[in-house]
Amino acid sequence: MAQITIIICLILLLSIITFKLLLPLLYKAIERTKHDWDDLLMDNHFISRILMIVPIIFTDKLVKLQFNMPEEVESIFSRAISILITLVAASVILSVINTIRDAFSKISSLKTLPIDNIRQLAVLSVYLVSIIFIVSIIFNKSPLALLTGISAAMALVMLIFKDVILGFVAGVQLSLNRLVRVGDWIEFKKGSADGDVISVGLTVVKVRNFDKTITSIPVYDLVSNSFTNWRGMEETGARRIKRAIYLDQASIGHLSQENYDKIKDHPLLADYLKNKLDSGVSIAKPNELPATRVLSNLGTFRAYIEAYLNSKAEIRSDMLIMCRQLAPSSAGLPLEIYCFSDTNWKKYEAIQADVFDHILCAANYFDLKIYQFNLAEQNK
Template identity: 40%
Template sequence: MIENLERLLNAHPYIQTCVWFLGLIVGAWLAGHVVRFILRHTITRMVERMRFFKGHDVEHADISTRIASCIPAFLISSGIGAVPGISPAFAAFVRNVSDAVIILFAAMAIVATLRLCGQIWQRRHDDSGRSIKGYVQIATIITYGVAIILMVAALIDRSPLILLSGLGALTAVLILVFQDTLLSFVAALELSSTEIVKVGDWIEMPAMNANGEVIDLSLYSVTVRNWDNTYSTFPLRKIVSEPFKNWRGMAESGGRRIIRAIPIDQTTVRFLTEEDLEKFSHLRRLTEHISREKQAMAEWNAKLGDAAQVPGNQRRMTNLGLLRAYLENYLQDHPALRKDMTLMVRHLDPGPTGLPLQIYCFTNTTQWIAYEGIQADIFDHVIAMLPEFGLAVFQEN
């Protein structure tokens, strides 16, 4: 039977060539599966000993499959010359295609490794808010760019230096085509060095309709989850070319500013009488202030001599001034306000809508809901106390 098979193969050389070629392909395919099995188990055992890896990380990256895929192409490239009856031209063609396939899968393995490293770094440094996603994407573009040049060089069986020398004439075209990528890359470098924006920051960018938390920083774009649960995505370069507000400083300081004014009806502002002062002196937050101011006013008026007989010459207290003193002491006593930050009650420029009485202070929390509750409680109290001082809120009819 073997002799008959040998005579058949000798009589039909092309059958012998097909058998050897098919055997080479099957052998290369089996070798690839064996190598993939060995690599998968070897890498899994190595990963189990590393604390910063998770089992599914390497499995999802599928690096072993990409590396093992190089083996069949390598065996075909190495063994095609040993197949009897193969013409040198066809052998060279198969070798060139196999080399290109090796380069492709090698590039895919490198890219998968880069992405895996990026995921691990991001997970270990998640609290920092920094993202290296842009750098991983740049490295991916470079890897595939080099791989394309090497693959074309392998297919045409020429040195890659020849292709690189021809790229000089295409530089202007490449810059035009990859303009956004280059600008985004420069922006990514600036963001990385200055850290003006990080993942987790609250930013306001009216030009991009963005007002919320940064959830993703990639090479090309920034994604913001707005407070109304919508998403705004815009080019990364806009961060360095458009004005925006970053609330990170507020969050890091631990205090959020309250700056709000109530318009006071200016016709309700008046001087206080002795009876008024006696009544207000019973308020705990004004007892010391009234006593101190009475003494200061008495000393001032005593220096006036006979001129003190005219009320307009005297130094007197007003209901609005006393309200400011009351509110300053009220804010100092408030348990939800920071006493180590600016805290004051002041007037703003009066106008046709009244005299704005502004409260300027900082809460001891940056949480939105808690902040709004503290602010509302303060102004509820202020508005309710106005009639006690004979004052009224200005309201247009």
């Protein structure tokens, strides 16, 4: 009994020396260094965890020297010590993983990497390996022999946990391919999600919708179905405007002399009209079928729209600006505007509204009418 008391006291004394004297001295020495990596190791308890091995090994050696234990008891004691060492080693590795995660998160060029997902995968691997080693120690079997036995049960496990495994694999694929990051604006119609990504896990992606609700999307659903990620728009700093107005086809015709005289000196059209006339395009005469190329109010209106868009500071002139005709239908002739503006949602909507306010008002200036279905006229 006296020997046990002495051993316990020695273990407690060694623990006090290790954690109350040695550890603070190491922390002070680390704080004096100019490196950041050792501070991160300290913050993630790497040093304190690795020092835990000292009293464990001391206990193992001291007990075996002082006590003549039966073989069975010594075997159980040795296994218990081995399990403790395995747990300490796993905790040390986890500290290193967390330190690497913290170090990478401080590097601006690496912030776009899915660091948290890679960390989760590494942590899960450490847990699995630790469990295999602990079970092999308990049953006194080789880890490889244990893995051989486990592999036979894997088929059944995969059948039972098929959805979990698919989600895990999809999460790894999502992370490695960087399909989604925290802060991305994604639109996933199947899951009724349209907003900013606030969390990317190995099995679930959380999205804060613009109505402030939170949608949780299984990663497997996200990978196996199509979704829109607006990250490219934000990275280029430009958002596309793509909208059409519908013109009454009965109002489309040749540009009259009267209309030409009205617009020929307009700063947005003067060069266009001059170039057209110089290239042999003429102005149609009243009540005469033209035999040559003539100006039309629609073509001139399209040129005006493109010139107007190029003149607006809010529209990106370094990117595609286009006004094009689409196929005519019973709803009129679609005239589509295609350009790029600010990525800010509120500014984008204001710019788009200003553009179409102006275009809708300017159409009448070219003797063009905006098509609008009128049920009363259709029933006459």
